[in-house]
């Protein structure tokens with residue numbers, strides 16, 4: 001897998017507004033926010049897409065989701081609710097090929113998405 005912009009953010013080669021970090025996960029604000037809160041949660045060990053994930057990634061994916069939920073709870077989003085999105089490949093609208101969870105909150109979400 002080639003490097004991506006998120007790899008550069010993880011290595012601090014380019015700046016980002018980092019809001020959470022632990023041994024396995026980094027979270028930073030999306031450059032082009034689609035909601036009052038729009039944070040991207042990325043595993044430090046890159047997986048290109050959800051489709052590329054395997055059972056050996058189970059623990060990391062669990063940590064990624066739980067870090068997202070814990071952050072949303074701390075930020076006071078959980079009671080009213082929020083949306084998490086993982087885009088996969090072209091039809092999913094994925095543009096950065098380093099798996100990431102979008103956390104969107106602070107406004108009413110609608111369904112179905114466009």
Ligand code: 5GP
Nearest residue numbers: 005016028029030031032087093094095096
């Ligand atoms: P995707 O379309 O792959 O699901 O999501 C990629 C997201 O990364 C987009 O929402 C886009 O705005 C965001 N993004 C792209 N480049 C950068 C960047 O350099 N910094 C930050 N913080 N976000 C970025």
